[in-house]
Amino acid sequence: MSESIAVPQETAAWEPKIVAFFCNWCTYLAADLAGTSRMKYAPNARVIRVMCSGRVDPQFVMEALVNGADGVLLGGCHFGDCHYQSGNHKAARRFRLLKRILVGMGIEEQRIRLEWISAAEADKLRDVMTEMVEQLEALGPLNLQVPDEESSEVGESAESAELAEVTV
């Protein structure tokens, strides 16, 4: 049948996008458990599995935000449980410093979140996810685009001729 398929419109109700970095040893397994336990929670996160929350470079978080994520969620092991002993402590230090930078850059602090979620805590994952989606819905889209400048068109326009008088 050649009838066109209905494509969801970009203008349809906006949904927050979350990029989630989950540690292979804990939070990723919690997400797995939530799935096999048939828990229902908001489907807004794109999950990226990393070997340790300490692997998450601050540049990953910034790239996610610049490329359209409305929030970033990091999930790691509780203190004392890190598979690599201290990766989560390192993640905590990075995260707290990154947060200072991002807040200074005008990004609301609820958009970036670090949670310790063990492999058994599927219910915590569900609650965190649901709460974060609610908070992002209240904040609205992040939209970090640097605006084009109104007068960046350069050519032989009347304005540019006038400008020439100033600069010569």
Added chain:
Amino acid sequence: MSDKPKVAFYWCSSCGGCEEAVVDLAEQIIDVVAAVDIVFWPVALDFKKSDVEAMEDGSILAAFVNGSIRTNEQEEMAHLLRRKAKVLVAFGSCAHLGGIPALANLWDRDDIFKAVYLDNVSTDNPDGVLPSVKTPHNGEDVTLPAFYQTVRSLDQVTSVDYYIPGCAPTPNVIGDAVQTLLSGDLPPAGTVLSPDISLCEECPRLETKPQDLSLERFVRPHEILIDEETCLLAQGLLCMGPATRAGCGQLCINGNMPCTGCFGPTSRVHDQGGKYLSAVASMLSALEDEDIDSALDSIPDPIGTFYRYGLASSLLRRRKMTSVDA
């Protein structure tokens, strides 16, 4: 008309330090002048924009542009020199990364105008006049270049062939770059003309840099007596060496001051501040949230420290706009 290669210099939003850097070449500049024709250099020579416009496209061998792009006049000149020059070189930190002027990207234009023209205690402006592109005056229009919301690096408005890093570029870096350009054996477009390794790798204090640092907090230069031979990071100073490109000749380190990052990142790093943030967090020993926060309080201005020269070219580029008409 001589058939020596033609060279142009121009400045955009900058402090003039890059012009000084050219003069700093001292006797070498005589060799440069002997080898090339300088056809445009507003700070030193009396050529006009119309002289450049009259040249054939591509007739200039190399145009060296310093300063970041803050106004539409600067953008227009960048496009003009791009057309006229075979090789466009971003000269210095501002053209390369946005530089110090790009720290203004932490504010919108309205905030900047308000601070400079209205709130400044030494400004007497009872009518609250703000710069505008066109102002009627005695029956005529007086014009000014438009002031952009966001400071940009040169490559954010036009294509750039090579970058000479530094605030300001050091004589050895400039000399090497000019030799490379004149030799005709050109590196791939987009190359930063400085070694693609971190400053630590050529630092004279490298041997004293511990494999793993474990600092309780950072210190600022006035808080300690700085040892002249030990790695500055090991002394608790925020030295940008690990996240900064080499090639400067370690002038700051030799002056017993930490690197501030003016040469920008190596080619493998997207965001110099983000990379340095990551390194800084690894160097601290604090484990619990409270201790981490008090250790981080020893960095009073993380954005101004990690992005001193690179805010415009960072991933975020500016503070999120707050103006309604953004």
